[in-house]
Amino acid sequence: MSKENTVLKQSSHQSAASLAENATASTVALNPSPSQESTISQEDAPILIGAEILVRALHEEGVEYVWGYPGGSVLYIYDEIHKQDKFEHILVRHEQGAVHAADGFARATGKVGVALVTSGPGVTNAVTGVATAYMDSIPLVLIAGNVPSHMIGEDAFQECDTVGITRPIVKHNFLVKDVKDLALTIKKAFHIARTGRPGPVVIDIPKDISFHKAPYIYPKEIELRSYNPVLRGHSGQIRKAVGMLLEAQRPYIYSGGGVISANAAPELKEFAELLGYPITNTLMGLGGFPGTNKQFVGMLGMHGTYEANMAMQHSDVVIAIGARFDDRVIGNPEHYLGVPRKIIHIDIDPSVISKRVRADVPIVGNLKDVLIEMTAQIKASGPRKNTSSVEAWWKQINEWRKVDCLKFDRNSEIVKPQYVVEKVWELTQGKAFVCSDVGQHQMWAAQFYKFDEPRKWINSGGLGTMGVGLPYAMGIKKAFPNEEVVTITGEGSVQMCIQELSTCLQYDTPIKIVSLNNRYLGMVRQWQELTYSKRYSHSYMDSLPDFVKLAEAYGHVGMRIEKTSDVEPALREAFKLKHRTVFMDFQTDPTENVWPMVEAGKGITDMLLGGEGVE
Numbered sequence: 001m002s003k004e005n006t007v008l009k010q011s012s013h014q015s016a017a018s019l020a021e022n023a024t025a026s027t028v029a030l031n032p033s034p035s036q037e038s039t040i041s042q043e044d045a046p047i048l049i050g051a052e053i054l055v056r057a058l059h060e061e062g063v064e065y066v067w068g069y070p071g072g073s074v075l076y077i078y079d080e081i082h083k084q085d086k087f088e089h090i091l092v093r094h095e096q097g098a099v100h101a102a103d104g105f106a107r108a109t110g111k112v113g114v115a116l117v118t119s120g121p122g123v124t125n126a127v128t129g130v131a132t133a134y135m136d137s138i139p140l141v142l143i144a145g146n147v148p149s150h151m152i153g154e155d156a157f158q159e160c161d162t163v164g165i166t167r168p169i170v171k172h173n174f175l176v177k178d179v180k181d182l183a184l185t186i187k188k189a190f191h192i193a194r195t196g197r198p199g200p201v202v203i204d205i206p207k208d209i210s211f212h213k214a215p216y217i218y219p220k221e222i223e224l225r226s227y228n229p230v231l232r233g234h235s236g237q238i239r240k241a242v243g244m245l246l247e248a249q250r251p252y253i254y255s256g257g258g259v260i261s262a263n264a265a266p267e268l269k270e271f272a273e274l275l276g277y278p279i280t281n282t283l284m285g286l287g288g289f290p291g292t293n294k295q296f297v298g299m300l301g302m303h304g305t306y307e308a309n310m311a312m313q314h315s316d317v318v319i320a321i322g323a324r325f326d327d328r329v330i331g332n333p334e335h336y337l338g339v340p341r342k343i344i345h346i347d348i349d350p351s352v353i354s355k356r357v358r359a360d361v362p363i364v365g366n367l368k369d370v371l372i373e374m375t376a377q378i379k380a381s382g383p384r385k386n387t388s389s390v391e392a393w394w395k396q397i398n399e400w401r402k403v404d405c406l407k408f409d410r411n412s413e414i415v416k417p418q419y420v421v422e423k424v425w426e427l428t429q430g431k432a433f434v435c436s437d438v439g440q441h442q443m444w445a446a447q448f449y450k451f452d453e454p455r456k457w458i459n460s461g462g463l464g465t466m467g468v469g470l471p472y473a474m475g476i477k478k479a480f481p482n483e484e485v486v487t488i489t490g491e492g493s494v495q496m497c498i499q500e501l502s503t504c505l506q507y508d509t510p511i512k513i514v515s516l517n518n519r520y521l522g523m524v525r526q527w528q529e530l531t532y533s534k535r536y537s538h539s540y541m542d543s544l545p546d547f548v549k550l551a552e553a554y555g556h557v558g559m560r561i562e563k564t565s566d567v568e569p570a571l572r573e574a575f576k577l578k579h580r581t582v583f584m585d586f587q588t589d590p591t592e593n594v595w596p597m598v599e600a601g602k603g604i605t606d607m608l609l610g611g612e613g614v615e
Contacts, residue, residue, distance in 0.1 A: 042215050042217070045215035045216050045217045046215070046216050047213050047214070047215055047216070048213065048214070048215075048216045049076065049080075049179075049210065049211050049212065049213050050076070050176075050179045050182050050205070050209045050210040050211060050212055050213075050214070051076040051077045051079065051080040051210040051211065052080050052216070053179070053182050053183050053186075053214065053216050054077055054080070054143070054182065054186065054205070054210070055077070055080045055081060055084055055086075056216060056218070057182075057183055057186040057187070057218055058086075058087060058114065058186070059084070059086040059087060060218050061112070061186070061187075061190050062111075063087045063112075063114050064087055064088065064111075064478075064479075065087060065088050065089075065090060065102075065105060065114070065475075065478050065479075066081070066087060066088070066089045066090070066102075066114045066115065066116050067089075067090045067092055067097070067098040067099070067101040067102045067105075067113075067114070067115050067116070067475070068089060068090070068091070068092065068095075068098050068115055068116030068117060068143075069091065069092055069093075069094070069095050069098055069116075069117060069118065069122060070091075070118065071117070071118020071119065071120075071122050071145065071158070072118060072119075072145075072158065072207075073118050073119040073122075073145030073146055073147060073158065073206075073207045074116060074117070074118045074119075074122075074143075074145035074205075074207075074210070076207070076210040076211050077116065077143075077145070077205075077210055088478075089116075090474070090478070090503065090507050091503065091506070092471070092500060092503050093499035093500055093502050093503055094125060094497065094499055094500070095115075095117045095121075095122050095123075095125035095126040095129075096125050096126060096128050096129050096467065096471075096497060097470075097471040097474075097497050097499070097500045097503065098115040098116070098117060098126065098129070098471075099115045099117075099126045099128075099129025099130060099132075099133070099140070099142060100129045100132065100465075100467070100468045100471035100472055100475070100497065101113075101115075101471040101472070101474045101475035101478075101500075101503075102114055102115040102129075102140055102142075102475060103129060103132060103133045103138050103140055103468075103472065103475065104435065104458055104468070104471060104472030104473065104474070104475030104476050105475035105476065105478060105479050106133070106138050106139050106140055106475075107136075107138055107455065107458045107472070107476075108433060108455050108456075108458060108475070108476040108479055108480065109455070109479050110139075110261075110263060110455065111139070111194075112139045112140065112141055112190055112193050112194050113133075113138070113139065113140045113141070113475065114140075114141050114142075114143070115129070115140070115141075115142050115143070116142075116143045116144075117142065117143075117144050117145070118144075118145045118158070119144065119145045119146045119147055119158045119159060119160065119162070119207075120157075120158030120159060120160050121158065122144070122145070122158075123144045123160055123162050123165065123166075124160060124165065126142060126144070127165060127166065127169070128463075128465060129142075129465075130142055130166055130169050130170060130200050130202065131169040131463050131465075132460050132462075132463045132465045132468060133199070133200040134169045134170060134171070134199055134200050134462075134463075135460075135461070135462025135463040136257065136284060136460065136461050136462050136463070137197050137198050137199055137257065137258075137261055138198060138199070138200065139193040139194045139198040139199065139200075140193060140199075140200040140201070141186075141189050141190060141193050141200070141201050141202075141203065142166075142200060142201070142202045142203070143203050143205065144162050144202060144203065144204050144205065145205055145206075145207060145210070146159070146162060146175075146204050146205060146206045146207065147159045147206065147207060148206055148207045148208040149177065149206040149208050149209070150208075152206065162175070162202065162204040163175050163202075163204055166202045169200070170199065170200050170201060170202050171192055171193065171197075171198075171199030171200060171201055172189075172192050172199075172201050172202075173201065173202040173203070173204065174188070174189060174201070174202070174203050174204065175204045175206075176203065176204065176205050176206065176209050177206075177209075178209075178214075179209050179212040179213065179214040180214040180215075182205070182209060182214070183214075183216060183217060183218045183219075184219065184222075185203060186203065186218075187218065187219050187222050188222060188224065189201040189203050191222050191224070192224075192227065195229060196227075196229030196348055196349070197229070197258075197261070197347075197348050197349040198261055229348060230348070230350070230364045230365055231348075231365055231366040231369060232365050232366070232369055232370075233346065233363040233364065233365030233366075233369065233370040233373065234363060234364070234365075235373070237361055237362065237363045238363060238370065238373050238374055238377065239377065240361050241319065241344040241346075241361045241363060241374065242374055242377045242378055242381065244317055244342055244344060244360075244361060245275065245277075245317060245319060245344070245378075246378070246381055246384060246385070246386065247317075247385065247386060248277075248315075248316055248317035248342075248386060248389075248390075249316050249317075249386060249389040249390075249393065250311075250314060250315045250316040250317070250389070250393045251275070251277045251278075251315065251316070251317045251318075251319070251386075251390065251393070252277065252278055252279075252280070252311055252312060252315035252317070252318045252319070253271075253272050253275070253277050253278065253279035253280070253319055253321065254279075254280055254282075254300070254312065254318055254319065254320045254321065254323055255268055255279065255280070255281055255282070255285050255288050255289060255320075255321040255322060255323060256281070256282040256284055256285040256288075256320070256321070256322045256323025256324065257282065257284030257285050257288075257322060257323070257461065258285075258321065258322020258323065258347055258348065258367055259285055259288035259289075259321060259322045259367060259454070260284070260285060260287065260288055260322075260454045260455060261322070262322065262348070262366055262367040262368050263368060263454075264288075264321075264322070264367040264368040264371055265287070265288050265289070265453075265454040267367070267368050267371035267372055267375065268288055268289055268321065268367075268371060269289060269290065269293075270371075270375055271371050271374060271375045271378075272289060272295060273293075273295065274375060274378055274379065275378065276295070276390065277295070277390065278295060278297050278311055278393075278394070278397055279293075279295050279296055279297070280296070280297050280298065280299065280300040280304070280308045280311070280312065281296070281299055281300075282299065282300065282301065282323050282329055282461075283299060283301065283328070283446055283459070283461050284459075284461040284462075285322070285323065286299060286446060286451045286457045287451035287452065287453050287454045287455065287456050287457050288322075288454050290451075290452040290453075291430075291450035291451045291452055292430070292450050292452055293452075297311055297397060297401070298447075299446055299447065300312050300329060300604070301328050301329040301330075301331075301598070301604070302328045302329075302331070302597065302598045303443040303446070303447065303594050303595075303596060303597060303598075304329075304596065304604075305405050305406065305447075305596070306400055306401075306403045306405035306596055306607060306609065307397055307400035307401045307403070307405075309596070309598070309604040309605055309607060310397075310400045310605055311397055311400070312330070312336075312604060313336065313339060313603070313604055313605045314339065314396075315341055316340075316341050316342065317341060317342045317343075317344070318341060318342075318343050318344070319343075319344040319345075319346070320343065320344065320345045320346065320347075320359075321346050321367060321371070322346065322347060322348075322367050323347075324347070324352040324355065324356070325355075325356045325357040326356070326462075327356075329604075330356075330357070330604055331598050331601075331602055331603050331604040331606070332601055332602060332603050333356055333357060335602070335603025335604070335605075335606075336357065336603065336604065337357065338603075342360045342361070343357060343358070343359050343360050343361070344359065344360065344361040344363070345357075345359035345361070345362050345363065346363045346365065346367060346370050346371075347363075347364065347367075348364065348365060348366055348367065349364075350362075350364045403609070405595065405596050405607075405609055406418070406447055406448070406595075407610075408592075412564060412589065413563065413564055414564070414588070414589045415561065415562070415563065415564050415567060415586055415587060415588045415589065416564070416588065416589055416592060417440070417441060417444050417516040417518070417586070417588045417589070417592055418444050418447070418448050418592075419564065419567060420514060420516060420567055420571075420586050420588070421444050421445055421447075421448040421449055421488065421514075421516075422448050422449075423567055423568050423571055424449065424486060424488070424514060424571060425448065425449045425450060427568070427571050427572060427575060428484055428486065428575070430449070430450055430451070430452055431453075431456075431483075431484070432456070432483070432484040432485065432486050433456050433458065433473075433476045433480065433483055433484070433485045433486070434449055434451075434456060434457055434458070434486050434487075434488060435458040435459065435468070435469045435472040435473045435476065435485070435486070435487045435488070436458075436459040436469055436487070436488045436489065437459075437460075437466055437467060437468060437469035437487075437488075437489040437490060437493030437494065437496075438459070438460055438464045438465060438466045438468070438493060438523075439466070439490050439492065439493055439521070439522050439523040440490065440516070440518070440522035440523050440526065440592075440593075440594050441488050441489060441490045441493075441516040441522070442459055442488075443523075443594040444488075444516070444594065445457075445459075445488040446459075447594075449488075458472050458476060459472075466492065466493040466496050467493055467494075467495075467496025467497040468497070469487040469488070469489045469493060469494065469497075469513075470487055470489070470494060470497050470498065470500050470501070470504075470511075470513065471497050471500050471503075472487070473485045473486075473487040473509075473511040473513075474500060474503060474504060474507075474509050474511070477509040477510070477511055478507070478509060481509075484512070484575065485511045485512070486511070486512045486513075486514060487511060487512070487513045487514065488514045488516065489513060489514065489515050489516070490515065490516055490517065490518070490521075490522060491515055491517040491518075491519065491541055491544055491547070491585075492520075492521045492522075492541055494513070494515055494547075495545075498550070501550075501551065501554035501556060501581070501583075502554055504554075504556070504581045505554060505555045505556065505581070508579075509581070510577075510578065510579050510580050510581045510582075511581050512574055512575065512581075512582050512584070513551075513581070513582065513583045513584060514571075514584050514586065515547060515583065515584060515585050515586060516586055516588045517544075517547070517585050517586060517587055517588060518588045518589065518590040518592065519540070519541050519544065519590050520536075520539055520540055520541055520590055521539040521540075521541060523594070524539040525539045525540075526593045526594065526597075529593070530597075530599065530608070531599065547560070547583055547585040548560050548583070548585060550583075551581075551582075551583035556580060556581040556582065556583055557574075557577060557580050557581070557582040557583070558582075558583045558585070559573075559574065559582065559583070559584045559585065560585045560587070561584060561585065561586045561587065562587045567586070570584055571584070595608065595609055595610055596608060596609050
């Protein structure tokens with residue numbers, strides 16, 4: 001395999017430029033340890049074509065569902081899929097929907113999601129989904145067909161440089177040049193996708209590889225000598241961190257999506273409750289700590305609560321757990337660093353530590369293991385010396401809570417989007433899987449649906465991809481057919497992958513779609529109102545379809561809700577229809593904004609509350 005196809009990013013977020021510059025230096029030999037290879041001999045191994053090898057390997061990886069769309073370069077693979085019954089293939093209506101559905105499945109289950117696309121436009125249509133998974137560290141394997149090996153580089157029909165196009169947005173990618181390498185490549189791909197900091201891996205399979213033959217030997221385990229994520233945190237650093245936490249006067253626990261990825265929510269809860277300190281979640285970390293717990297001060301950041309942001313800014317010791325101090329969390333770094341504080345930063349990916357904010361105590365390791373060790377040390381530490389200081393700190397936080405930054409007009413006759421989300425939370429008792437698209441509705445869902453469990457909140461955080469909500473819900477419903485799956489969306493976002501309503505019907509995935517229809521690209525309109533002197537340039541969604549008729553045309557149930565008094569009855573009726581997909585088109589207040597809000601370039605305590613800043 002050539003060097004340009006064996007670059008494995010130790011950091012999931014190495015830039016494309018630096019990757020290109022350091023391709024030679026960063027190249028690693030992804031060779032398994034000989035002791036890990038299968039004991040089956042070449043003589044005893046069955047001789048299979050590449051497509052058969054792929055299908056068998058997917059079965060051995062425990063794959064249950066593959067979302068995909070056929071095309072010329074993958075027809076041998078589809079022929080083998082037709083012959084087997086080990087996993088189900090779901091035919092989407094657009095390749096972007098396939099990757100998003102696999103992504104949603106992975107987010108909700110923690111398993112590796114799998115998508116299958118053809119060459120050329122099939123791959124390029126899938127790129128947005130791959131980038132979405134990459135930004136949020138989601139384990140995903142995309143299998144892409146390509147033109148026959150001898151035609152690569154000749155501008156053949158439906159050819160594109162899959163490896164080159166996807167290199168900046170994957171944890172790793174492979175171009176299979178010999179069918180004898182296919183089984184091992186698949187094993188590597190799944191191992192890389194699910195271990196360390198998870199991420200998407202692309203396997204590019206030329207058409208001839210799918211019909212060439214080779215002995216089928218699939219390794220039971222694999223160990224890549226050049227890829228060994230650190231799992232156990234440094235004991236000395238952990239001791240130092242515990243000492244710092246126990247002496248803190250204004251401590252703060254800041255947890256992110258890494259807690260979800262590491263399945264460390266139970267350990268985080270025990271750790272936080274043992275300390276008794278205030279805790280916040282990022283947008284991606286919601287559900288990592290129960291949203292109804294009294295220690296939870298709400299989500300922080302650009303649209304975080306007043307108390308969460310004020311506590312973040314005025315703390316003297318912050319422990320960041322699986323979070324990365326990104327721009328939507330701390331705003332302007334200079335403002336955040338204007339207050340002296342000590343920072344403990346725990347993450348499995350060393351590249352994110354001290355990337356934007358310098359850590360005083362960096363700890364690289366698996367969050368679950370690190371939190372277990374920290375909790376044990378805290379239990380053995382003896383009486384606390386900072387009890388009175390922490391009580392005073394809680395008193396201050398409770399004063400900030402009195403601001404009631406999430407208030408809205410509950411008596412409005414016009415439907416308020418916040419009210420709809422609250423009612424969804426009440427009627428589902430906080431137990432539903434909730435997906436969102438991207439925009440104002442996403443923030444309202446994060447603010448007003450209290451997530452008590454991990455992997456119940458599914459949204460695109462890092463890339464902010466409109467259109468993900470519907471295919472996310474399809475993927476989740478396949479994994480959890482008996483659970484309530486709700487997509488909270490907007491009339492702009494939902495149209496980007498609305499063709500997947502057809503997939504929902506064909507594969508019997510009854511989901512509930514809550515469209516907060518304000519007849520605008522709402523978040524764009526809000527920024528234009530605040531920053532661009534109300535010049536609403538191309539943010540008005542004119543010529544919207546009749547979503548009720550559209551849902552019915554796809555074979556589903558459509559509802560249009562125009563009055564506040566009809567919100568709860570409509571939701572109750574929809575949730576009773578257990579076996580139907582229901583599209584609820586809520587006509588919401590087009591003037592409503594998401595508050596609080598921190599404008600770009602400002603510090604996180606420079607929050608606009610209510611109508612402040614609006615002319």
